[in-house]
Every structure is written in C-alpha cells, then in structure tokens.
Amino acid sequence: MKLSESIIDKLRSQGHFMSIHLRFEMDMLAFAGCFDIFNPEEQKILKKYRKENFAEKRLIYNERRAIGKCPLTPEEVGLILRAMRFDNSTRIYLAAGELFGGERFMKPFRTLFPRLDNHSSVDPSSEELSPNSQGLIGSAVDYMVCLMSDIFMPTYDGPSNFANNLLGHRLYHGFRTTIRPDRKGLAPVFVAREKGKTAGLE
Numbered sequence: 001m002k003l004s005e006s007i008i009d010k011l012r013s014q015g016h017f018m019s020i021h022l023r024f025e026m027d028m029l030a031f032a033g034c035f036d037i038f039n040p041e042e043q044k045i046l047k048k049y050r051k052e053n054f055a056e057k058r059l060i061y062n063e064r065r066a067i068g069k070c071p072l073t074p075e076e077v078g079l080i081l082r083a084m085r086f087d088n089s090t091r092i093y094l095a096a097g098e099l100f101g102g103e104r105f106m107k108p109f110r111t112l113f114p115r116l117d118n119h120s121s122v123d124p125s126s127e128e129l130s131p132n133s134q135g136l137i138g139s140a141v142d143y144m145v146c147l148m149s150d151i152f153m154p155t156y157d158g159p160s161n162f163a164n165n166l167l168g169h170r171l172y173h174g175f176r177t178t179i180r181p182d183r184k185g186l187a188p189v190f191v192a193r194e195k196g197k198t199a200g201l202e
Helices: 002-012 026-032 040-053 074-083 103-112 124-128 134-148 161-173 183-194
Strands: 018-021 092-095 151-154
Touching: 002 134, 018 134, 018 161, 026 040, 074 103, 074 183, 092 134, 134 161, 151 161
Parallel strands: 018 092, 018 151
Antiparallel strands: none
16 A cells, blocks of 8 residues: 555656556456467467466357457557557556556557556656566556546456456446447457557547
8 A cells, every 4th residue: 555655656746647557468368369469479388378377169260350349559558548648748657567568559659658667667666666566556556546546447357257347346436437348349449440440439
C-alpha cells in the first residue's frame, strides 16, 4: 500500500493518468491460442508452452482473433485510443508482465503514446523487491494504481482475476471511468488494416 500510494502521488503530481492492463504475455497468448500474428519461431514457442501447461483442446488458431478471443496487441490499443481522440500527451501507466515479442510489438504503441510508465519507472525502489516476491508484490502494486487511475482499460478480460476484479472494484466506487473495447467487433477493422485496407480507419 505504501509503495502504491507513492506511485499514485507521483503520477497525480503531473495530472490525470490512464492505466492499461496489457495482457500480452506468453501464458495468456498460449492459453487463448492466438498465434497467427507471430512468426514461425514464436508460434513454435507458444504451441510448446500451450501443450505443456494447458489441457488439450482443438483450436482454429487463425480464427481466434476474429471471434474476440485474443488479447489486443499494443498497437491495437494505441489505435483505439487515438480513435477516441487521446493524443501523445496522454500519461499511461502500464500494468503488464514481460510482453511476448518484445520491442517489435511495443514500438508502434510507444510511437503513438510516448508517456508510458510502470511501477519501476515511476518509483525505482520497486526494483529492489526480492525476486521471490516481486511477481506478487508487483501485481498488487499494479492493481492499486489501476484502481485509483482516472481511466482504466483492460486489453483482455478472459480468465484473468486481475482485470475482472478491477472492473467490479471500480464499478463499486461508481466514479471511475473504464474503457472496455469490443475485441470481436474491432477484429475485422484491424485485420483489414493489416491487409492494407486502411481507408476510413486512420
């Protein structure tokens, strides 16, 4: 709580801020079966992880995004926010683990919204958390910061207690704005954009 309050105070000192739960980690992508946007080597890693960690289930990988079952990519998040008229001065706190695909996926988002932070960048002392507890404490800090943010946006609300609990917790407070993108509805737009059909999408 003390660390969370320190981070929130530092963010608040520079004005309003938005928080985003960017669920683009290997475990969630493997669970969801969202492989089609990755290169062959990355697909191999995801399929191996899925086989080793989840019950066998027949999935048609190239249809998963079309039916709204995939977490939004960082670039898709950026495009949604731009379409909602948020500009590059928007301050964003990212609650995220290690993103699968790394900088290749983050670069387009960072280009659109350069004012990105996480608990480590706002308060470097959070890096001193012991390795054995950093995952749990880091998640707890992220939760509290997201709870108190002016706007919260989950990029995937599947089997994730983090996002679902926050949606309910913020609703309980009654005054906290939440953006919940329609992944299924937006999928055709993003797929068409990837194929070069950008008319009316920018």
